[in-house]
Amino acid sequence: MAYPVSQLETTPTARWLADMRRAKSRTQYFHALRTLLRDAHDPARLPTREELNRLTGHDSSSTIYSVFNQDSLVHALDGPPRTSRLGRLDIVAKAVIEAKVWSYGEYRTGWIKALRRCPRWPERTVATSLLHTIVLWATHEPEFAIAGCYAPPYSAVQDLCVVVDGTLSEPEAEQLLQSVVETADGPLGDLPATVVDVVYDRLLDTAFQAPEAILRSLEGQRERVRDVLHLLDRMSEDEVGRALPHGVSVELLRRFAEGA
Amino acid sequence: MPAETEFVAELTAVLAYTADTRDVGPLRELTEEAARREDLSKSSWLLAKCELERELCRERDAADAVMVWEGLARHAAGLPDEDPARLVINTMRAKYVKRRGHPGDPERAAELYRREWERRRRLLPEEDPRLSTARANYAVAVRDRGRPGDIKEALGILEEETKRRVDRFGAHLPFTWIAHVVLAQTLILLAEETDDPEERRRLAAEAADNTHDKLTQRRRRFGWSHAATLRAQVVRAHALVLTGDLTAAIEILDPLVGQEKAMQIEPGRCDLLLARAHREGHPVKALHHAGTSARLAVSVWQRTQAEKLVAELTVT
Incomplete structure (x- = not known):
């Protein structure tokens, strides 16, 4: 069964991106941002409002506010702490956050297509495939990747939280992805698997080795074990003995299946 | 080019899936679709095709694999030198020429790897890890060519390469562990060649040192049964046989008997x-x-x- 992507399609950033795709003025600013970041001597410095307005051909300095304050990503994000943190940012920094999500959009679509295409995703591989996709984005969109201290696109942060089923908080997922983006900006960026290796232990330690993650994974097997027990109940003792691995008894399986 | 970007992202994720599951079905399907699409560049299709063939060649006879990669090299003829598919093709062709076993193949493989290393030196910055890979591949091809002095020449390159990876990328990455294990293999070959027992013991001890904590790290990263983990264990056991730590060597080797195919040795x-x-x-x-x-x-x-x-x- 392919990975169920419905939850990924309904994250706040995914919905926001779907709604704003046709917002012409916004994308005009995103293209201008990319150009200004590319041409900047210091890639970490964000362009000014004036530079952005000049490049987009807007005379009024308030245009950028009217464009980015309407239907902004900050409003679309859930949770008061995040909203307040982002709320304090200036308008250009907010535009950068949105531009990251926008520029990552096609990469995300490709990733989701892969989730739909492949039939048997191990949970960890869904997460590492997301990290691979982020490396690809960071190496193809270095201007947006570097801007804002290597912050990852918020859509990827929320995707990672969905993929690990909540074992990572948004700030934890953001930090992990930020390390990926920063490493991808260095020489290892051309070997995505090696970039993923840099954070692999951290991913496993925080998202997959957490007791609740192990428990959830085992819970997911209960139904299958019940199915096997149904068959074992129909078999003779001798057949059961031959069917079960060494050290595994029907009693043990039954206790597991019944949640004891 | 949205279609192109989406395709490469999908390919990237499918490759992560293939690497972990060894299920090549989705990669094959994606490659076949790419061949029929008109909105993709030849470079993107060829990259998918190369990744598919890389997987399929694991099960192919080396002589057949050489033919596959030579065919792909003809396809790639019009693409620029730095095209990612071309980099894959050059390396894979050299790899299977080396394995094919025809007379003169080790010489030709070393020459192909040398050309690829030089090409990458021209195209890529000094710190690019793909240059590191080409350098190590060349060293191994020289080592396995079998001329007098080849192992020592390879050892020099590999010692330098291992140090470079530790300094530049860090000792904690599988990319660096590979260099340690290849260096250990080469030290072992040199130890096997020497008649001086003291020198043999010294080289073997150095090989054992290079694999010491790599086994634990590999098991933690890739799992016990991963081919690379198993291969690294054989290298360590070989070093221990030469240093005389026989009990430790036997302990490693006993569970590995008969698994050589899985280890690709x-x-x-x-x-x-x-x-x-x-x-x-x-x-x-x-x-x-x-x-x-x-x-x-x-x-x-x-x-x-x-x-x-x-x-x-x-x-x-």
């Missing part, structure tokens, strides 16, 4: 090492393993070593 290699490890303590076991190794050997080196042991142990 010569059949009977673990038997040969076990025969050597048991030679003094358990000659009967040693004779059994030596016989198995001689029967399964593909290389002249392994067959000669195993047959020599059989002869010695039979007389005893």
